[in-house]
Amino acid sequence: MKTYRVRPEDVVRNWWLIDAEGKILGRLASEVAKLLRGKHKVYYQPDVDCGDFVVIINAEKIRVTGDKLEKKIYHFHTNYPGGHKERTLRWMLENKPEEVIRLAVKRMLPKNKLGHRMLKRLKIVVGPNHPYQAQKPQPLEVKA
Known part of the structure; x- marks a missing residue:
């Protein structure tokens, strides 16, 4: 049986739009991590x-x-002596809500160069308007 290896130049990348309103953080993050890794595609390979x-x-x-x-x-x-800081989830949601989602997704991706490259394709916006209209992202409904 002949196996088919996908090459990086053959990968077709789509744009997805997800509305996080009312969604649970962990469930949203796991679905987003699947999309960033490409596990929903037929030609998924863990090393590509x-x-x-x-x-x-x-x-x-x-x-x-x-x-x-x-x-x-x-x-x-903070990389200064005695610079250990702690923030609660409530404080993070009030001040840096996009960082909460980014950290949740980051911790579900591989911890290597491949994972860092995947995380660069995640765009998080506070509010309903986003600057990615030209890419025509397809709306995707994630179960709450």
């Missing part, structure tokens, strides 16, 4: 970057379940 572009609008209107708003903590360091 064959994913699509994804535009997420209304990033500030996502939902979380349980008491994650107060208990989920994001850690980061």
Whole structure:
């Protein structure tokens, strides 16, 4: 049986538009990660970057379940001595809602050069208007 290897120049990339209003963060992030990796395509291969572009609008209107708003903590360091900082999910949603989705999707992608390249195709916008009209993204309904 002859196997077919897809080459990077043969990959066709589509643009998808997802409205995050009322969607649960983790479920949305897992669907977006599948699209960025290309797992929905027939010719998917784990070592080839064959994913699509994804535009997420209304990033500030996502939902979380349980008491994650107060208990989920994001850690980061400023690279200065004593510069360890913590932010709750509530603070992040009020100040940087696009970063919440970006981090959730980033942690579901491969931790290598391929994953970094996939993450560059994720476009997150606060509000309903986005600057990617020229690419004609297809609306995609993600289950809540």
